[in-house]
Amino acid sequence: MSYKSIRGMEDILPQDAGVWQELERRSRAELESYGYREIRTPMLEETAVFIRSIGETTDIVTKEMYTFSDRKERSLTLRPEGTAPIVRSYIEHSLDKVSPELRLYYIGPMFRAERPQKGRSRQFHQVGVEVIGSRSPQVDAEAIMRLDGLLRAFGLEGFVIKLNSLGCRKDKDAFAEKLKAYLKGEKSRLCDDCKTRLDKNVLRVLDCKNETCVQLVRNAPNVIDSLCAECAAHFSRVRQILEALKIEVDIAKNLVRGLDYYTGTVFEVTHPALGGQDAIAAGGRYDNLIKDMGGPDTGAIGFALGIERVILALGEKKGSFTRPAVIYIATLGEEAKVEGLKLAEELRSKLNDLHEVNVVTLIDLKESSLKSQMRSADKNGAKAVVIMGEDEMRQGKLAIKDMAEGGEQVLIDRTAVVEEIKKRIC
Numbered sequence: 001m002s003y004k005s006i007r008g009m010e011d012i013l014p015q016d017a018g019v020w021q022e023l024e025r026r027s028r029a030e031l032e033s034y035g036y037r038e039i040r041t042p043m044l045e046e047t048a049v050f051i052r053s054i055g056e057t058t059d060i061v062t063k064e065m066y067t068f069s070d071r072k073e074r075s076l077t078l079r080p081e082g083t084a085p086i087v088r089s090y091i092e093h094s095l096d097k098v099s100p101e102l103r104l105y106y107i108g109p110m111f112r113a114e115r116p117q118k119g120r121s122r123q124f125h126q127v128g129v130e131v132i133g134s135r136s137p138q139v140d141a142e143a144i145m146r147l148d149g150l151l152r153a154f155g156l157e158g159f160v161i162k163l164n165s166l167g168c169r170k171d172k173d174a175f176a177e178k179l180k181a182y183l184k185g186e187k188s189r190l191c192d193d194c195k196t197r198l199d200k201n202v203l204r205v206l207d208c209k210n211e212t213c214v215q216l217v218r219n220a221p222n223v224i225d226s227l228c229a230e231c232a233a234h235f236s237r238v239r240q241i242l243e244a245l246k247i248e249v250d251i252a253k254n255l256v257r258g259l260d261y262y263t264g265t266v267f268e269v270t271h272p273a274l275g276g277q278d279a280i281a282a283g284g285r286y287d288n289l290i291k292d293m294g295g296p297d298t299g300a301i302g303f304a305l306g307i308e309r310v311i312l313a314l315g316e317k318k319g320s321f322t323r324p325a326v327i328y329i330a331t332l333g334e335e336a337k338v339e340g341l342k343l344a345e346e347l348r349s350k351l352n353d354l355h356e357v358n359v360v361t362l363i364d365l366k367e368s369s370l371k372s373q374m375r376s377a378d379k380n381g382a383k384a385v386v387i388m389g390e391d392e393m394r395q396g397k398l399a400i401k402d403m404a405e406g407g408e409q410v411l412i413d414r415t416a417v418v419e420e421i422k423k424r425i426c
């Protein structure tokens with residue numbers, strides 16, 4: 001009898017956790033420095049929170065939510081995304097009173113029952129941002145700039161930001177009618193899913209991956225051509241500002257995103273490492289959602305990036321920030337062990353002042369031979385080993401062995417050890 005994790009829900013193992021911690025650390029540092037503050041909402045919400053916001057006919061709500069009844073027969077759902085719970089919280093706690101323009105971020109797991117594959121887990125993780133309280137196009141540009149900045153802070157290159165506007169609700173409805181009229185004429189060629197979408201939620205046809213549907217959509221009317229004067233002006237202002245900020249975007253006239261609450265500016269980021277099929281990040285405006293959920297009539301925009309997908313996109317690069325510098329202390333004899341513990345303490349306190357250097361100090365406290373301690377140092381990926389033997393210690397000395405190929409061993413003064421270690425890890 002052996003147990004396994006639930007399909008599509010993966011363990012993040014100790015050898016992989018470093019890259020997650022580093023992505024989370026960089027996200028917090030980047031966002032906090034621009035005045036964003038963290039919000040943590042529960043993983044479970046009343047099911048209605050998601051149906052009302054994401055939309056009754058969307059794929060997420062109809063096929064992908066983990067919904068169940070609790071012991072009192074209340075319908076609960078594991079959050080499939082981060083925006084709806086935050087809007088619920090914003091309204092419940094009157095956060096508009098905290099600040100008229102609220103900049104929030106969140107980091108955590110989301111749950112969708114999709115077919116598990118590379119970059120698509122049933123428990124997946126997002127870093128997300130919401131700016132609530134403004135309809136200004138500057139805020140759209142700032143959100144896109146933040147997303148661009150975050151991805152760059154991870155060291156990611158070669159990603160493409162795709163941008164579109166859905167217009168206000170009126171524009172969106174008018175466009176849906178236009179699209180429906182066009183697609184009705186081609187109904188027989190649509191896939192079975194899209195035949196249903198045609199009546200229920202025609203914009204979803206634009207996301208269909210079926211070859212024939214993709215072909216049909218290519219010649220369909222564009223949402224951008226259906227924008228009212230106000231929405232067209234808003235969108236062109238967003239583009240102007242992005243240009244001034246030197247943030248490159250591709251206009252993607254059929255980009256709609258799979259959630260009903262989006263209006264106005266929408267965007268997604270793709271990366272060649274994921275074949276351009278799956279976005280590594282996406283977002284948009286949701287100017288009606290807060291009012292629809294019972295809150296004040298205020299505009300908002302947000303985005304989320306998928307941590308698993310960012311890690312895939314980083315590829316080999318992630319190695320550059322996954323491993324801390326390990327310093328191993330090898331000791332010979334009882335007295336040396338005590339001195340070794342003191343040295344570990346000293347190294348930790350002095351080296352932790354160094355920014356951008358993550359140092360781990362390991363010490364062997366068993367009665368192992370020097371040879372086996374060196375093996376253990378090597379196994380732990382040590383950059384250097386400090387060797388403390390009793391004879392040397394009596395003379396106020398110790399040895400440092402550089403663990404790089406062909407690295408040498410030198411005898412130094414005990415007092416110089418911190419400086420010598422610094423030289424090897426910086």
Ligand SMILES: [Zn+2]
Binds near residue numbers: 167229231232
């Ligand atoms: Zn409009």
Ligand SMILES: [Zn+2]
Binds near residue numbers: 190192208210213
């Ligand atoms: Zn289709």
